[in-house]
Amino acid sequence: MTSASWKRTERDIAEKDYAQQVYDLARYYHWRCYHTHDSRHSPAGYPDLSMVHGRRHVYAEIKAEKGKLAPEQRAWLVALYEAGHEVFVWRPSYWWQVADVLSGVYVTSRSDR
Numbered sequence: 001m002t003s004a005s006w007k008r009t010e011r012d013i014a015e016k017d018y019a020q021q022v023y024d025l026a027r028y029y030h031w032r033c034y035h036t037h038d039s040r041h042s043p044a045g046y047p048d049l050s051m052v053h054g055r056r057h058v059y060a061e062i063k064a065e066k067g068k069l070a071p072e073q074r075a076w077l078v079a080l081y082e083a084g085h086e087v088f089v090w091r092p093s094y095w096w097q098v099a100d101v102l103s104g105v106y107v108t109s110r111s112d113r
Contacts, residue, residue, distance in 0.1 A: 013092050019048055019062040022090060022098055026051050029102045031058075045072025047080070047087070051102075058086045058101065065091050 019035070026033050031051040036042050047059040059080050061073055069077075069089065077087045086108050090098050100106035 013064070015062060015064040015067060018064065018090075018092050022049065022060065022062060022102075025098065026102050029053070029104070031102060043076075045070055045074075045076045047073070047076060053104075056086065056107070058088065060088045060090050063089055063091050065093060067091070 023033055023035060026049070031053040034050040035048060036046065039046070048062040049058075049060040051058045051060070059077065061069065061077060063069070077089070081087045086101075088094075088097070088101065097106065
């Protein structure tokens with residue numbers, strides 16, 4: 001795959017499909033994952049994925065490459081971060097970070113609490 005075709009694929013992937021890829025990788029690395037499949041009766045803006053592995057609890061908002069955070073999503077991520085959790089906004093171009101976090105290569109100081 002050429003660099004140009006990767007960029008096109010990365011830009012064109014649907015948010016739902018990308019979220020499934022993140023979820024699948026998390027399960028591969030034995031994370032316990034929660035994803036609300038129907039958010040109509042859930043609090044507005046709650047992160048897409050809540051994942052636990054050992055002493056780590058990671059919240060991730062999944063966005064398409066050009067997707068924007070809603071104010072409610074930002075408020076949830078800030079509140080969770082201030083409570084000591086690891087929070088991320090993951091886009092297809094951040095796949096390297098997704099892989100590093102879920103494989104345990106990347107650990108923030110927040111997870112040491």
